[in-house]
Amino acid sequence: MARRTGKGAALVAALAVAALLSGCTEVVSGQGRMMPPDASKVSGLDITTGESGPKPGVPDADLRVENGDGGEMDRLAINALADVEQYWAEQLPKNFGGREFESVKRLVSYDSTGRGVEICRINTAGVPNAFYCSLDDSIAWDRGDLLPMLHEAFGPMAVVTVLAHEMGHAIQYKLGPDGGVTQATSSIVKEQQADCYAGNFFRWVAEGKSEHFRISTGPGLNQVLQTMFFIKDAAGTSAEKRGAHGSAFDRVTAFQFGFAGDPKRCSQIDDAEIQERITQQRFSAKDTDSGTGMGNLPVGERKVLDKLEASLRDAYKQSGATPPALKETMVDCADAEETLPASYCPSTNVIAVDLVELVRIGTPTKRGQAGGIGDFAAFAEIASRYALSIQKATGYSLAGPAAGLRTACLTGYWAGTTNKEGVELRLSSGDLDEAVAELLAEGSLIAADVNGSSVPSGFARVEAFRDGFFEGSGLCTRKYGS
Structure with missing residues (x-):
């Protein structure tokens, strides 16, 4: 202050x-x-305190992944992306005039602590990240550093949060102007939309519709929001900076819009709304x-x-x-x-x-x-x-x-x-x-x-x-x- x-x-x-x-x-x-x-509910859902994370006894999804090692982080990522794809296969035609969902073309796992691989014109050595690349319609994640760190700090649903966000970017690319995104759209709008789309997905999980995951609306959802806090922009970052994602307050706001609303609400996030409510500012x-x-x-x-x-x-x-x-x-x-x-x-x-x-x-x-x-x-x-x-x-x-x-x-x-x-x-x-x-x-x-x-x-x-x-x-x- x-x-x-x-x-x-x-x-x-x-x-x-x-x-x-x-x-x-x-x-x-x-x-x-x-x-x-009702103080006992979250956006109309009962507040629950049960287990959050992978459902026990459910077979792993079968998705083709490049450069994977078959370890715990890759299995978690694959199951997350399989369920996020299932969500969008249901919701995209329902919310965007019958538009059919097409799976991303490439899923790539890498270890930022080991030898790098070329993805989206970058070498992944020393790059602890997860990202969507529109150049080849791919989603990539770092199984060596980023995902283990998120898992240890906030639990398995933190990994799901990050990948649901990246799939949100894929949805933006696939919808294009129909989803309110063009080449000229600012970074902050794209990131806030993707956070909102992640909120859409987690509402679906909280309603018990996910094949591989479950989440409580009490402690479990708190951990998801804490993940949003962790991956916020640093204080003093301008919202107009290229690549800006938003402050924790702004990112959690966008996620909550998605959790309480539908994908159409998320696609309506634009520069005018951002100018009205964004709180991120320079020192x-x-x-x-x-x-x-x-x-x-x-x-x-x-x-x-x-x-x-x-x-x-x-x-x-x-x-x-x-x-x-x-x-x-x-x-x-x-x-x-x-x-x-x-x-x-x-x-x-x-x-x-x-x-x-x-x-x-x-x-x-x-x-x-x-x-x-x-x-x-x-x-x-x-x-x-x-x-x-x-x-x-x-x-x-x-x-x-x-x-x-x-x-x-x-x-x-x-x-x-x-x-x-x-x-x-x-x-x-x-x-x-x-x-x-x-x-x-x-x-x-x-x-x-x-x-x-x-x-x-x-x-x-x-x-x-x-x-x-x-x-x-x-x-x-x-x-x-x-």
Whole structure:
């Protein structure tokens, strides 16, 4: 997070907080009533916690692969691509005017740690990657470094995620202008579409239609989203850069669009939509470093906490609620449990913070050193407790999954108010990715009720935060007001 007031596009409009106060579930006259989401579901599917990965006892797919070694990574890749092809064989004609799916012409396995092979006019030696090449209609993957690393870090469905994304590029090439992609289409649009197409496929898997794989909509889907976080562009990368894929926030957004929608929704992602919602930005010369990492502030300093408190008061000033006091020591509370690094006590209207834990979370991890996530993650956890005070003042329950979703949404709303011109405490590149990291962590406080009970689904947590960020506080009460 940066202390600066430079030029920047405001991605959200701070809707009148009177809507937050009203607590009504009515949308604008004539548009009917918005039903609140079921906190026990993910895009209409039950939240499940079962095993994710290859289905036991299912024979491997029989696809012709060049340069393979028959090992575990190749078998996983082949089974993934076989199921992704089955998905598109069903969905392409259904969604694109009867257009028949044609399998990619080449599947190539290679080991980036060994002798290179020539694919798509490049030598694969030292290239840990997976990619689609339109020159010969091929999909290639590195079985020696990339796939094992993803498998170890996030499980087998991380490998499936990457290959489903690459098949998304194949679909773009096969559809061409019919799918909204031409030679002139920017990299960021192509990558966001491919992430969205991967989301389409994983909805199909979650519905139990995949032959070789299964995924839970709780921990399993969280791991898929964590994979999207891992393969994001580095903070400070311009969305206009050739080859840009998107920040974690942007990539997860595109994936969620696909999971909740159909392939036609994904093909509608274009430059106009990207300009409207993309959050990826370069670092500004005014972004503060202070030795904590580019764009990160020292969250344990009182003057920094004062700026955060002023930002929160300004965001919610129209609510009329009495601002909670912010104290640097934990205190006993009669009507709520202690939560770290910040707790809200309804009976005293006090937010108490643990500075040691706050600093740990707010200090980014550096190579070879222990650390946390970044300043925005720490600030957002405090903001979530502040959002509870607003809910208390406006008569909402502070306990249960609905309170957790509403809290995430209102925290996202606050984040949106820091992304406007003229504010002193302002979003910098990478801040929203820090929010995604926190929201996908076990026990996320941003999406937790007053007692620290988190919404079970990381997918739902991120979606609620994004709703508040882009749409404002009015949607938080209309959609999550039960």
